[in-house]
Amino acid sequence: xxxxxxxxGGAGTRLWPVSRRAHPKPFMRLxxxxxxxxxxxxxxxxxxxxxxxxxxxxxDYYFLTRDLYQESSSAGRHxxxxxxxxxxTAPAIAAAAHWVAHHHGPEALMLVLPADHLVRDxxxxxxxxxxxxxLAADDWLTCLGVEPTHAETGFGYIRAGNANGSxxxxxxxxxxxxxxxxxRRYYESGQYLWNGGMxxxxxxxxxxxxxxxxxxxxxxxxRCWQASDQDAEPMELDPESFSRVRAESIDFxxxxxxxxxxxxPVSCGWSDIGSWQxxxxxxETDALGNRIQGEGVLVDTRNTFVQSxxxxxxxxxxxxxxxxxxxxxxxxxxxxxxQEVKSVVDELIRQDHASAVYHRTVHRPWGSYTVxxxxxxxxxxxxxxxxxxxxxxxxxxxxxxxxxxxxGRATVRVADxxxxxxxxxTVQIPARSLHRLENRGEENVHIIxxxxxQYFGEDDIERLEDIYGRA
Numbered sequence: 001x002x003x004x005x006x007x008x009g010g011a012g013t014r015l016w017p018v019s020r021r022a023h024p025k026p027f028m029r030l031x032x033x034x035x036x037x038x039x040x041x042x043x044x045x046x047x048x049x050x051x052x053x054x055x056x057x058x059x060d061y062y063f064l065t066r067d068l069y070q071e072s073s074s075a076g077r078h079x080x081x082x083x084x085x086x087x088x089t090a091p092a093i094a095a096a097a098h099w100v101a102h103h104h105g106p107e108a109l110m111l112v113l114p115a116d117h118l119v120r121d122x123x124x125x126x127x128x129x130x131x132x133x134x135l136a137a138d139d140w141l142t143c144l145g146v147e148p149t150h151a152e153t154g155f156g157y158i159r160a161g162n163a164n165g166s167x168x169x170x171x172x173x174x175x176x177x178x179x180x181x182x183x184r185r186y187y188e189s190g191q192y193l194w195n196g197g198m199x200x201x202x203x204x205x206x207x208x209x210x211x212x213x214x215x216x217x218x219x220x221x222x223r224c225w226q227a228s229d230q231d232a233e234p235m236e237l238d239p240e241s242f243s244r245v246r247a248e249s250i251d252f253x254x255x256x257x258x259x260x261x262x263x264x265p266v267s268c269g270w271s272d273i274g275s276w277q278x279x280x281x282x283x284e285t286d287a288l289g290n291r292i293q294g295e296g297v298l299v300d301t302r303n304t305f306v307q308s309x310x311x312x313x314x315x316x317x318x319x320x321x322x323x324x325x326x327x328x329x330x331x332x333x334x335x336x337x338x339q340e341v342k343s344v345v346d347e348l349i350r351q352d353h354a355s356a357v358y359h360r361t362v363h364r365p366w367g368s369y370t371v372x373x374x375x376x377x378x379x380x381x382x383x384x385x386x387x388x389x390x391x392x393x394x395x396x397x398x399x400x401x402x403x404x405x406x407x408g409r410a411t412v413r414v415a416d417x418x419x420x421x422x423x424x425x426t427v428q429i430p431a432r433s434l435h436r437l438e439n440r441g442e443e444n445v446h447i448i449x450x451x452x453x454q455y456f457g458e459d460d461i462e463r464l465e466d467i468y469g470r471a
Contacts, residue, residue, distance in 0.1 A: 001108040002133055002200075004044030005096045008037055008057040008065060008115035009086055013345040014275045014338070017329035018307075021357045025273065026115040027064060031283065031293060035068055036116045036273065042074045043119055047111060047129045051076040054099060055115070056092045058083050062234055063365035063468065079103075080234035084242050089197070090253035091245045094210055094221040095237060097203040102230055106204035109136050112250075114197045118282075120269025128266035131167035132200035135262045141209060141255065142168065142200045145193030145263040146270045151183040154274060154339065156195040156251070164262045171261045174251060193263060196270055199250070206254070214253040220245040276322040276331075277338040280305035294325075303335065328360045365468040366391055367444070379456040383447040385410070385439040392466035393436045399453030399460060401429040403437070408445030411438040434464065 012025030019025040026037035044053050057065055059082045069078045081095050093112060100108050111129060119125050125144075132142040145158045156177055160169040174195065178186060186192035210218040224245060227238035255261060271278055283291040283305070290298050294308035302319040310327045322338055324331040333341060348356035361370040366389030373380040385391070385408075393413070403412070404426045411420055413436045414429055421427060429435045431453060439445045463470060 001104050002047065002049045002111055002129075003100050003104060003108055004048050004053045004111045004113060005093070005100070006037075006040055006044060006053055006055040006113050006115050007089060007092055008040075008055055008061060009083070009092075010116065011345070012116065013342040015273070015279070016341055016345050016348075017324060017326045017331055017355065020355070020359060022060070022362060023064075023359055024061075024116075026061075027068070028116075028273075030118075030279075036118065037065060038068050038072050039118065040113055040115045041069055041076075041078070042072060043122060043125065044111070044113055045074050045076050046122060047126055048076075052079065053077075054079045054081065054096055056081045056083065056096050057115075058086065059236065064363050066234075082234050082236045084237060084239040087242070087245050087247040089250040090210070090214060090217050090248040091221050091242075093199075093206060093250050094218060095225060097207050098221070098225040099230075099235065101203040101207070104203075106202065106207075108203055109133055110199075110201060110203055110206065112197075112199040114272075116273060117196065117198075118269075118271045118273055121267070124266055124268040128167070128264045128268065129200065131165065132262075132264045135165050135168045135264070136200040136202060136205070138165075139202060139205050140164070140168075140260055140262040141205060141258050142261070143171070143255070143263045144196060144198040144200070144266050146196045147265050147267040148187050148192065148194050151180065151187040152194065153177060153180055153183050155272070157186055157192045158195050158263050159192055160263050160265065168262045168264045171255075171263050174256045193265055194270075195251070196272065199255075209254045209258050213257045214248065217246050217248060217253060275338040276305065276324065276333065276341065277335055279307075280322065280335070305335065326359065329355050365389075365470075366439075369449070372448075374456070377452070379451040381449045381451075382406075383437075383445075383449055385437060385445040385447065387439055387442050387444070389445075390438045390467050391436055392461075392463040392468075392470065393434060394461050394463050395432055395434050396453075396460050397432060397462070398455035399451045400431045401435075402450040402452075403427050403429065404448045404450075406446040406448055408439065408443050409441050410445045410447065411440050412436070413438075436465075 008026045011021050012019030015025055018028055027035050029035050062082055081099055100110050128144050135142045157175040159172040161172040162170050164170045224238050224241040227241045280291050285291055289303040291305045295312040296306040297314045299316045301315045304321045306313045306323045308325040320335045322333045322335055345356055361368055367384045367386045369381045369383045405421045405423055407423055409422050415433055
């Protein structure tokens with residue numbers, strides 16, 4: 001039994017302004033129209049023993065991930081373990097191992113995959129997974145090591161030793177990100193592989209290794225598992241006990257110290273999509289080395305990547321740039337310094353700027369809203385409520401709201417009165433009034449919401465009832 005375990009989270013700060021904390025890298029759509037999360041899920045189903053996956057993610061990302069999976073053309077059953085907060089990969093994998101052992105037995109194999117990586121050669125990936133599963137069944141802690149295509153300083157490396165099985169090798173050492181000269185030597189030696197964060201092992205084997213090598217994490221996760229509802233769908237880890245789990249990567253906690261560890265080399269067109277340089281490499285270039293996603297006009301411009309979601313971007317007489325426009329933010333950076341975009345996010349966080357967290361379109365369990373105007377005296381949103389979607393029963397202290405139905409039919413409650421609104425009909429919701437909106441139909445409901453008052457922050461929401469379990 002091979003169970004794919006997808007780890008989905010992280011801020012993806014080097015891919016701002018497209019990747020933001022409320023909508024991080026796994027949910028980015030590439031030129032294919034697919035998100036990285038969808039691509040990973042479909043790849044996982046190709047190698048699973050049965051059409052099912054387990055995804056470990058944060059509660060804030062659960063509904064969006066679930067909906068993406070359901071909208072995919074690949075049929076499958078998708079289970080979730082929800083973390084109250086990020087604690088890096090070691091606690092996430094330990095929790096997943098407990099789930100796999102509980103539902104499929106301790107001898108079941110886990111294939112751990114990051115949700116935000118790209119693989120182009122699926123057949124090569126499948127062959128490598130089969131070889132890794134063979135080693136894992138013999139109690140080896142196994143990695144998929146990516147055969148390097150160039151001297152790269154942005155990845156950790158694995159030094160491979162003697163042959164182990166038909167396609168594997170014993171791991172001699174894990175090596176941290178090197179400088180340029182060391183990376184060149186690694187590449188030319190042929191002995192080193194990129195550490196792509198893909199693992200295969202028995203649930204029992206990884207739990208035993210954590211008991212030995214990271215006993216504090218193992219014990220804390222075990223206590224958290226025991227304090228949680230183990231058969232719930234989705235399964236939410238107990239927040240109080242999880243808060244006491246030490247954050248650590250699986251590499252540092254286990255893999256760098258373990259004795260029985262192996263690697264299967266693979267050349268599968270892998271990319272961690274870790275920077276705008278990596279994104280731009282996915283597109284074909286013109287004669288001057290330019291790449292365009294969206295609308296762009298480039299005059300006397302060379303080696304420049306342009307991505308625009310809504311507007312035309314024009315560039316004249318520039319070279320070696322990354323230009324990304326999301327409608328509410330524009331990034332202009334040297335291609336050679338694309339890895340430093342994270343520092344922009346650090347500064348936005350320091351300024352408490354909303355664009356570090358949110359896009360203009362924000363996804364919610366019931367659908368989404370897009371901010372059309374955000375002024376000092378009003379805020380205007382377009383709400384899209386999916387069939388079956390229900391906004392929480394709530395009230396606001398500092399603002400009133402005016403809803404106009406653009407299309408669909410909405411069931412609205414204001415105070416103690418409940419009624420239906422159709423296209424072109426409106427309702428006024430005074431400040432401090434209880435209210436809720438629900439879509440009981442089979443088509444999306446589109447609403448224009450106009451807020452007026454003193455303050456329009458999302459923290460001016462007092463939820464009294466919420467079917468999605470939000471505070």
